Structures are given as structure tokens and as C-alpha cells.
Amino acid sequence: EAGVTQFPSHSVIEKGQTVTLRCDPISGHDNLYWYRRVMGKEIKFLLHFVKESKQDESGMPNNRFLAERTGGTYSTLKVQPAELEDSGVYFCASSRDNNYGYTFGSGTRLTVV
Amino acid sequence: KNEVEQSPQNLTAQEGEFITINCSYSVGISALHWLQQHPGGGIVSLFMLSSGKKKHGRLIATINIQEKHSSLHITASHPRDSAVYICAVISQKLVFGQGTRLTINP
Numbered sequence: 001e002a003g004v005t006q007f008p009s010h011s012v013i014e015k016g017q018t019v020t021l022r023c024d025p026i027s028g029h030d031n032l033y034w035y036r037r038v039m040g041k042e043i044k045f046l047l048h049f050v051k052e053s054k055q056d057e058s059g060m061p062n063n064r065f066l067a068e069r070t071g072g073t074y075s076t077l078k079v080q081p082a083e084l085e086d087s088g089v090y091f092c093a094s095s096r097d098n099n100y101g102y103t104f105g106s107g108t109r110l111t112v113v
Numbered sequence: 114k115n116e117v118e119q120s121p122q123n124l125t126a127q128e129g130e131f132i133t134i135n136c137s138y139s140v141g142i143s144a145l146h147w148l149q150q151h152p153g154g155g156i157v158s159l160f161m162l163s164s165g166k167k168k169h170g171r172l173i174a175t176i177n178i179q180e181k182h183s184s185l186h187i188t189a190s191h192p193r194d195s196a197v198y199i200c201a202v203i204s205q206k207l208v209f210g211q212g213t214r215l216t217i218n219p
Contacts, residue, residue, distance in 0.1 A: 043209040106155035
């Protein structure tokens, strides 16, 4: 089966601009997770979708971050407006069952300058 | 203090050495992941375990639920093993350790 796909792999944007990250989970995986790793820190949970519903968005840092999963397939994570501290690697993972059998994407490295 | 602590944070060794990376956690878990992140950035799940020991090739992972501790071992290490190794526990959600940067020199 195809893995979890993230796009773009790298993005460099200026402070104040908008960026949209995309994650295509493994087909049939209802659970989709977003994580972020900022420089020198551990990976942190952002949010969890079950199909198209947000199951847990407790890790979203602020209202500049908007995640959607229309139709329960792919998900987007939009940062608007981007700030310098948003730089990091954003990972997506999917699983068939919650908390079991995660498959991670390759990540999107976001640099805000 | 993080809920998941890894040691060491950085490890440099010579090719062929036996490598051990440790992970301690302070929360109740249902399972634990060992993940590998290569310089390109992608994360690969190496193991998921909830008890005992698992082996895949030169990699061995063990977990002691009572002691809340897991170890990842690499036998006959090779430069291509150079990566960041991350321990992540499944509690209410995945909680990650800070990672161990492993460098194997030829």
C-alpha cells in the first residue's frame, strides 16, 4: 500500500505569509494526526482527526493554525499569518485504529524568514 | 521534566560497536514506539511493543512495563544506522522523547 504522503517537502516563506501543508494518509486509515518538531525540541502533538472530525485539537498552538480534513481523506494544515517561531518540521501520521499502527509521512520542513 | 526521557541525547560510535539507547517514561502507556528519523527528515516506525522483546535484523527492542523503561539495541552498527532515534509512548496520545542522535563512524 502507498504510504503517508506529505506535500510540500520543504517550504520557505516570509513572516506574515500563508502556507498550506497537505497530508494524504494511507487509504482506509480513519485516524490522521499532525505533529510538529521545532528546532532542538521533541515532537509535539498538534491534532487528531477521526475521518473528517477533529477528535482532539488540544495541541494546536493558536488560532493562526487551521486544520481541515474534508471528506475524511486528505488533510490540510494552514498557517496564516506565519511567524518565525512556526519554523520546524510538520509530520503527519495515519492509523487504522486509534493509537495503534502509526505510519508517518516524511514531513514538511517549514522555514519562516 | 518531560514525560518521556531518552539517553543519551547524542552518541558517536565506531562501526561494529554495540549500541544501546534508553527510554524512560513516567506515564501509564498501552504501547511504545521506537522511531527512526534520517537526515532527510522522514520518520520510520521501527518497533511497536507493549511487553518483552522484539527483534528485526540487527535491531532489538525491549520493554519493562513495571520499571517504565525501554531500550533499543543495535548490533554490529554500521554508518547507515546514523540517524535520530525517537522513543514515543502511547498514553492518551503519542508522547515523544527528544530523540537520540546516533553517528556511526566508519
